[in-house]
Amino acid sequence: MDLFGGRVSESCLVERLGHYLRLTSREAAAFASIEGPERVYRRGAMIRREHDRAQELYVVNSGWLLSFVLLDDGSRQILRLHLPGDMVGLSCAAFNEATESLVALTDVKLSPVEKASLNRLFVEHPRLGALLFLIAQAEKVSLSDRLASLGRTSAKARVAALILDTVARLRVMNAELRDSFAFPLTQEEIGDATGLTAVHVNRMMRALVEEGLIARQANQLTILNEDRLAEVANYINRYAALDTDWLPPPTT
Amino acid sequence: MDLFGGRVSESCLVERLGHYLRLTSREAAAFASIEGPERVYRRGAMIRREHDRAQELYVVNSGWLLSFVLLDDGSRQILRLHLPGDMVGLSCAAFNEATESLVALTDVKLSPVEKASLNRLFVEHPRLGALLFLIAQAEKVSLSDRLASLGRTSAKARVAALILDTVARLRVMNAELRDSFAFPLTQEEIGDATGLTAVHVNRMMRALVEEGLIARQANQLTILNEDRLAEVANYINRYAALDTDWLPPPTT
């Protein structure tokens, strides 16, 4: 079995969205129809570079990837960890130029989606268009939470928040996942995600271990005391309750 | 004249969106029809509190407001400054509970929009639904830029970026605005937006003044050297070029 998740149903995206909303078969087919042929990337591969011309987005079928921006001084800010079922590179819907780089953190499989083909979705399936809008709002809230994390919490809290957010998102697609999971980020990558240096990430990870909140073996992470970790992190799990009640009815 | 912008056309939202896309009269009417009667708030008024039940969003007709979250230790992270023409509280499209507090920074006028009424927009005007989605993606990019600012740049750069982002957004609705504008944030609010303390904001503002990049008089800010300020800030102006070409045609 693939450690980092993989396609189970006809489309990974349909499976993910099925957790938020009961899709009709026509809707599922509509989503599936806009996905192009799957592409495979090896760990470390650059999928898209900031400032590249970008006319397509991607659905993550398996594996993890990172989106990031580079600053003038060479430092890197990781914007988000992308897991199976995620859509990545959505910003091409607003800009012709890629606003972020995408790199494969593990071996990944992606399905490309032409941004031009999104318009069919909005025209033929208004409910799906509204769902995409709803998901975009949820992603904005997630970014806002990270903004508060970087702006107003300590180094230890930021690392703890990254761990908790990752496990919460993994559980959306894998309900059986409890406290232990593969976590393939280097400490430098954790630092680039949390606005810290690799050295200080190391110290904070060891502190969390010494306090009995987490355990590490190789790239495997185990959460030992999730409640206390959430307190340390100031973490709010938002993935539980999306409100889809206001969406229009599916097209018949 | 209102210093902080105000309604000029029939709807402030329609005017704003008209800068991105040429709306048909039916589309403009559709937007206008979902707006409820205008509400007025005094400076400092709390419009919505985090965790309140939230079923409506707002269009800013005039004035400025802030969205923010409070952390357990009482510290505050300002998520965004909201200017005339902005939609605020959109996260209610994804959550029934408000994810952020909204407070009036100046006297403001808002038009409420029931989130349930958005569904008509998606059904009857797919292009408008797609436009809302597009704007949400642009807002995600803006949040990502701020994430990089807080995570990877110095205090001085963060303050400079806030100033530049504000003036760039003001210019969207007010093309004549050049270098001087009213900036009603206290140094504490600037700090809460940039993840700094008020004391350090003060030092950074003075440094920017001493370096001849900005000037201050009362709440009026003047940018003296925008290019150098942008270098200091590591700032990218994204508000210039949104790609609306992929949107479906307007409904006839």
Next chain:
DNA sequence: CGTCCTCTTGACGGCTTTCAATAAAAGTGG
């Protein structure tokens, strides 16, 4: 089996915060 990457640890330095005190400005009520 050598090279490169990653993790780890210590010492030191700096950016930012904290604490404190004062001045200036704004708001309030008589």
Next chain:
DNA sequence: CCACTTTTATTGAAAGCCGTCAAGAGGACG
């Protein structure tokens, strides 16, 4: 319009969190 209070801006000194630099160990990979 003037006292009075509260908020905001300013400045200095000291402390602390995190970054930088450096060096060594362990592991992955070819």
